[in-house]
Amino acid sequence: MATATLNAADAEKISKLQSSVSSLPQISENEKSGFINLVARYISGEAKQVEWSTIRTPTDEVVVPYDSLAPTPEDPDETRKLLDKLVVLKLNGGLGTTMGCTGPKSVIEVRNGLTFLDLIVIQIESLNSKYGCNVPLLLMNSFNTHDDTQKIVEKYSNSNIEIHTFNQSQYPRLIVEDFMPLPCKGITGKDGWYPPGHGDVFPALTNSGKLDALLSKGKEYVFIANSDNLGAVVDLKILHHLIQNKNEYCMEVTPKTLADVKGGTLISYEGKVQLLEIAQVPDEHVNEFKSIEKFKIFNTNNLWVNLNAIKRLVEADALKMEIIPNPKEVDGIKVLQLETAAGAAIRFFDQAIGINVPRSRFLPVKATSDLLLVQSDLYTLNDGFVSRNQARANPTNPSIELGPEFKKVSNFLSRFKSIPSIIELDILKVSGDVWFGAGVILKGKVVIAAKTGVKLEIPNGAVIENKEINGPEEV
Template identity: 85%
Template sequence: MAAVATKPASSESEKILKLQSAVAGLNQISESEKFGCINLVSRYLSGDAQQIEWAKIKTPTDKVVVPYETLAPPSDDLSEIKKLLDKLVVLKLNGGLGTTMGCTGPKSVIEVRNGLTFLDLIVIQIENLNTKYGCNVPLLLMNSFNTHDDTLKIVEKYSNSNIIIHTFNQSQYPRLVVEDFMPLPCKGNAGKDGWYPPGHGDVFPSLLNSGKLDALLSQGKEYVFIANSDNLGAIVDLKILNHLIQNQNEYCMEVTPKTLADVKGGTLISYEGRVQLLEIAQVPDEHVNEFKSIEKFKIFNTNNLWVNLKAIKRLVESDALKMEIIPNPKEVDGFKVLQLETAAGAAIRFFDQAIGINVPRSRFLPVKATSDLLLVQSDLYTLVDGFVIRSKTRANPANPSIELGPEFKKVGNFLSRFKSIPSIIELDSLKVSGDVWFGAGVALKGQVTIAAKPGEKLEIPDGAVIENKVIKSFEDI
């Protein structure tokens, strides 16, 4: 049920009128960006939020969240597979910087394995599809103003590949000063800090406004597979694509079973006859523990999304995608500012025949921190045709939990502290803190804690095998 927008009180109307006139004078952004910004702020100020009634939440059936193993395999006929793939576009969300991992530039150019970056792996995967089936699956990169210039330089190296790469920018909105809801660039901050990209929910209007959507439709493309560029498990899946085309599903969200590490992730619910995303921010305080439990809400959103292109055009043109607004407060140049954002997963409730598919955990392998990098660079994974594949020799279906101290936070520091990445096939958990350095050929098994004493350097020697131990000094090894 769409929320009923209450009429803004006069002070809110005044704020919006002042904002409109201020935004009209911002010549750094397009008319469609100005419209999008005003629209978002108006909705926010009018209290346009869908209130979830907890008692109305239902667990989705297998028709709504389809088990992956029940999907019919597509035809073996190569020409049929080519026809299927020629309807597809792959879009990677490429607006994020690698700053949390100590890198400058787009996160997608961090080296993941064997000297190859996220972007290299994505390109290799699609190249292999295009070569194997003689199809033409293009790659779209949605950049932000933070990553645009760097990405244009980086994609030049793929100019001889058999893959067409399109780049486009998501919207650029002014940060709003909390005190008076005026744009920060109007306060004299003309640099990048005055602006922000409004979340990946912006992928839908930006696809249309960039002209890419109409161009793809004119080429006979029907579906876009959207995923985060840092999710190594988000690869093209023929079974999913085939299912969506056969069943005319306009939108599909891949979900996967929750573990205790995923308790804050959004989940799918059935609500008033439609499927929708429930995020922790929408949950009343008294139900937060229930939301985090694995018993009631068993799945979470991987942010791998498959969406029908014609449906995107219809809904954006009719201004129907009113996703929940996520307020993100910041402080810039001494001003308290607000960024209003939306998430692409929240759009599910506006599409017809929308479904979830409960996919294997292997389709969710994000690299958010150096602890994730340790996993994918280890012997737990191998690289085949651009795909990161987990070793069959590990008995435990779950990956080891890894916690690395702040000394390992930046990629450069992380790499310098390992002569080679340890073997972790038999590892259950690892906690490392303090000034720790790893030699070559180290094997870690079971539950391992390595904690250097303050002010002391702890070196793990070459070839050490550490199993179910707490190491605080060289003598403990």
């Protein structure tokens, strides 16, 4: 039972919830107790907000500049030994629904007909081949992505890489009105359930038996990252630094731009390094939190964690990350999902640090505007690694806004005969029924807004620089 202290009414609520949950055959005993534990902590009203006046900016010892990391050993044998201690884990629980796709987001084609998952496999394969090491790939699926992923990974059966999958927990959605599990009200399909955020990676890895299996093979560190972050590749300098300094946990952070103002940041708080998320910030300090002057870095969700430390903390039930309440509605019923984030676990590990990494290690694809960037000549693809084209002088990427006509991947792809050249582009805004021919070049600030009911076609080979276009005659 949770360590939270509950009053009599709340204790009765939890007791009723417990008996309802015990009758659900779809989930394991571990999942049932994890869920009850989370709800009890939530009901007890554990402190959400931080004491603003005691926040400190972390020093370079706590958030280490990437440039100050020691070079990796030159001896390939030493490199192989380093890599043999590593496991790569990709968070693969998300669906591509926001981009109009069915199935796991990791199977969206990113470039040259290759999906996120193809690129990840190629990257790790090339490491294993180059150094003669065995870095396995773990995929943490949710009940939403499990079946599809099992089918998809079969195609890699002959590749030079071990692939393991396991599922994160499945928790019942809570009915707001009476705090009962939704599946007990007859909603028995997928709508009755939710995966409780990526903070669940630590108990799920342990409960699946994968953690003990990895430890028995001499693995020491896991590199955890979102499957849609193309910049999250294995970095030997970081791995070497963590092993040398016995750091149990490392969060990669990178300098904040105006596009990242809502991202969590690292602070020194009560003598520990801690993740500060916007939800924990008192209302009167939200603008300060969003300032890129005061909080200069944000969490990329690339995390490196010691496997023995995970085992120790999960077995002691010590990972009590901040709870993120996520309200939803199912068939007109107001429900609540209680979630946690893996980054929030940083304060429970010994010798935990951040490393301030180059922006190139954060290249997520959340929308078709991001897809346009990575499919364009702004990036090149080599051995599964997507790297920025050196020909671009501006260190920041162009700002791209595409209208709703481009939101779904299929619509996006059909509206471009080929992806335009954007090496010299600063800003692109597209709205309305716009279609792009082949070989288009965009430079500077370009706004293309088709009038309502008008189909606007940008002809093959058009060069558009610092221009606003509303009709075909202006191209």
